[in-house]
Amino acid sequence: MLFVHAHPDDETISTGGTIARLIDDGTAVTVLSCTRGECGEIVPPxxxxxxxxxDAIAVHRETEIAEAMKILGVTDHRWLGGRDARMVDRDPRRYRDSGMVWGGFGPELGPDLPADALCVADAGEVAAxxxxxxxxxxxxxxxxxDANGGYGHPDHIAAHSAARHAARVMNVPYYEIVAPGTLRPQDLSDPDVSVVDIAPVRARKLAALRAHRSQLTVDGDRIxxxxxxxxxxxxxxxxxxEGHPVAHRDWSDYSRRARVLACALAVVVGATLGALGTVNHQVSVDLFGASGPIGLVLGLLVVTATLAGLRLIFDNRVVVGFASVALLVVIAVLAAESTGGSVLIPDSTIAYGWLYGTVIVVAVVLAWPKLSHPRRGNIVGSTQPKGFTSP
Incomplete structure (x- = not known):
C-alpha cells in the first residue's frame, strides 16, 4: 500500500490508524511525503x-515524522523527489511546501510562493x-x-492529481480519503466505500499525532x-x-469557489449556445430537391448534448439550471422584435421549432430524476481493514 501525503502530519491525521492496522496485519506500507512542510505554523512557544x-522548520519536521513513523510501525518512508522516489535518469530534487492563506473562497496560495513549490511543479514530473x-x-x-484535497489546500490538491494519475498509469486502484464526519448512512452500504475500525490501534495514532507537536496539540479526543x-x-x-469519480461527488462536496466557477461557466456556455443557435437555426441545405433545416436540427442536438452532459457530470440541477436560464434569456432577447421587426427569429415554422424546441429540451433535462450509478469495490469490516485489493 502506498500512501501519498502533502506534508508531515497529514499521514497520521487522516490515515494513521489504517496504516497501523495494515502493518499489524502484515501488509507492506510505504508512506510518501511530497514536501517537508516548510511553511507550517508553529504551536509550542x-x-x-x-x-x-x-529550512529549519523542514529539518525539525523531518524528526517529527520519523518518530511518528516509528510509532505507527512504518519502515519505508520516502520524500518525493529523493533518490528512492524519483523517475529514472533524473537527479534528485526537492518539492517545497507551497504555503496557504485563507481567502474569501477558502484556502489560497500564499503571496511568497517558492519557485520549487509542489503546486507549481510540472504535473507530469510529479506523477512520474x-x-x-x-x-x-x-x-x-x-x-x-479527494479532488478538493480534503479541505482545499493547494498542495493537497496537487498531491491528489499526481497520485491519481500515477495510479491510473500504473493500473492500480486509487482510494481517496473520506473525512469520517462526512460519512452518510448510505455510504455504509456503498461497496466503493471502505471503513476501517481503528479502535485497536487508536493509542498508537494518538502517540504518533503527539510526535507532530510543532503543528498540533492532542487534547483528549480532539486535535x-x-x-x-x-x-x-x-x-x-x-x-x-475511484471507479466513477464524477458520479460519486455530490454538489456539496465541491468547494464554494468551485461551485461558483462551475455556475459562471455554465452561464457562459448557455449564453453561447443561445446566441449561436439563434443566429444559425435558419440555415438549410438542399437534399434530393428538398430543403432540410440543418441549422435547427444541429442547434437542438448541440443544446441537448450540452445540457444532458452537464446534468450527467454534476448529477444535479444547479449547474444545468444556470446554463438553461442563460440559454433561454439570450434566445428571448434575440427574439424580441427590433425596429423593423425581428430578423434573427422570423415568423416561421423553423423559428418556432427553435423557440419551443429549446424549451422542451430544457424541461426534459431538468425534470429527469437523479441517476443511479454502478458501484464496485468492497466494504471494510469492523475488525479487519480489507477492501484494498487489486481488480
Missing part, C-alpha cells in the same frame, strides 16, 4: 524561533516520480486525497491545529475507491 526559517515509487515497491493500491482549528479524532477512517 519553545519552537517559535523556527518561524520564518523554512510517484509512479516510480509504485513500481519500485510493487504497490497494489494508492491512497491519497487542535496550529491555526486554532479543532478536529475530532474518530474511531474510524474511511476511503472511497
Amino acid at each position: 519553545e519552537l517559535q524561533h523556527l518561524l520564518g526559517d523554512g 516520480d510517484i509512479a516510480t515509487v509504485i513500481a519500485s515497491v510493487g504497490a497494489t493500491a494508492v491512497v491519497s486525497y 487542535v491545529m496550529s491555526g486554532g482549528q479543532i478536529d475530532e479524532i474518530g474511531s474510524v477512517e474511511a476511503f472511497r475507491r
Whole structure:
C-alpha cells in the first residue's frame, strides 16, 4: 500500500490508524511525503524561533515524522523527489511546501510562493516520480486525497492529481480519503466505500499525532491545529475507491469557489449556445430537391448534448439550471422584435421549432430524476481493514 501525503502530519491525521492496522496485519506500507512542510505554523512557544526559517522548520519536521513513523510501525518512508522516489535518469530534487492563506473562497496560495513549490511543479514530473515509487515497491493500491484535497489546500490538491494519475498509469486502484464526519448512512452500504475500525490501534495514532507537536496539540479526543482549528479524532477512517469519480461527488462536496466557477461557466456556455443557435437555426441545405433545416436540427442536438452532459457530470440541477436560464434569456432577447421587426427569429415554422424546441429540451433535462450509478469495490469490516485489493 502506498500512501501519498502533502506534508508531515497529514499521514497520521487522516490515515494513521489504517496504516497501523495494515502493518499489524502484515501488509507492506510505504508512506510518501511530497514536501517537508516548510511553511507550517508553529504551536509550542519553545519552537517559535523556527518561524520564518523554512529550512529549519523542514529539518525539525523531518524528526517529527520519523518518530511518528516509528510509532505507527512504518519502515519505508520516502520524500518525493529523493533518490528512492524519483523517475529514472533524473537527479534528485526537492518539492517545497507551497504555503496557504485563507481567502474569501477558502484556502489560497500564499503571496511568497517558492519557485520549487509542489503546486507549481510540472504535473507530469510529479506523477512520474510517484509512479516510480509504485513500481519500485510493487504497490497494489494508492491512497491519497479527494479532488478538493480534503479541505482545499493547494498542495493537497496537487498531491491528489499526481497520485491519481500515477495510479491510473500504473493500473492500480486509487482510494481517496473520506473525512469520517462526512460519512452518510448510505455510504455504509456503498461497496466503493471502505471503513476501517481503528479502535485497536487508536493509542498508537494518538502517540504518533503527539510526535507532530510543532503543528498540533492532542487534547483528549480532539486535535487542535496550529491555526486554532479543532478536529475530532474518530474511531474510524474511511476511503472511497475511484471507479466513477464524477458520479460519486455530490454538489456539496465541491468547494464554494468551485461551485461558483462551475455556475459562471455554465452561464457562459448557455449564453453561447443561445446566441449561436439563434443566429444559425435558419440555415438549410438542399437534399434530393428538398430543403432540410440543418441549422435547427444541429442547434437542438448541440443544446441537448450540452445540457444532458452537464446534468450527467454534476448529477444535479444547479449547474444545468444556470446554463438553461442563460440559454433561454439570450434566445428571448434575440427574439424580441427590433425596429423593423425581428430578423434573427422570423415568423416561421423553423423559428418556432427553435423557440419551443429549446424549451422542451430544457424541461426534459431538468425534470429527469437523479441517476443511479454502478458501484464496485468492497466494504471494510469492523475488525479487519480489507477492501484494498487489486481488480
